[in-house]
Amino acid sequence: MDWDLVFTIANNYALLMWVILALAPRRDMIMTGLFYGGIGLLACAYAVTIIPLMTGLIDGGSGGGAPDFTTLAGVQQLLASPGGATVGWIHYLAFDLFVGLWVARNADKYGFARWLQIPILLFVLMLGPLGLVLYLLLRFTRHNKVADAVVPE
DSSP, X not given: OOHHXXXXXXXXXXXXXXXXXXXXXXXXXXXXXXXXXXXXXXXXXXXXXXXXXXXXXXXXXXXSSOOOTTSHHHHHHHHTSHHHHHHHHHHHHHHHHHHHXXXXXXXXXXXOOHHHHHHHHHHHHHHTHHHHHHHHHXXXXXXXXXXXXXXXX
16 A cells, blocks of 8 residues: 555645635535545545554555554554554544534634634644643633533533
């Protein structure tokens, strides 16, 4: 399998979805398209690569065989391989886009301006959980109680 090609396609596709999320109007059709066409497609790409990789049906470049997820050395070996790194990256791309979509929708719900959302979305894209924490801290500014600020609605 050409892991460089799979990586490039997935990465560029995800970046296109992020540009759409950040700049396009937040109409239902666009948000639904991002959910199914962006996150859903990345999740499918992950599924059709991780299952054969885990079962040893395809070689990820780590020498063949099923990867060992029960030890740090096994995970390091998998992620050090082209296939493992690519599949791991697709995993990040799908979940970070999912979180970004939630942040954008929630920020719209609470009336945060797009100019304030875009830096947060950039943090979600680049640093995942840190971006989510930053958004939750920002959202706290619109609530009286901590519980209201951190419960995902």
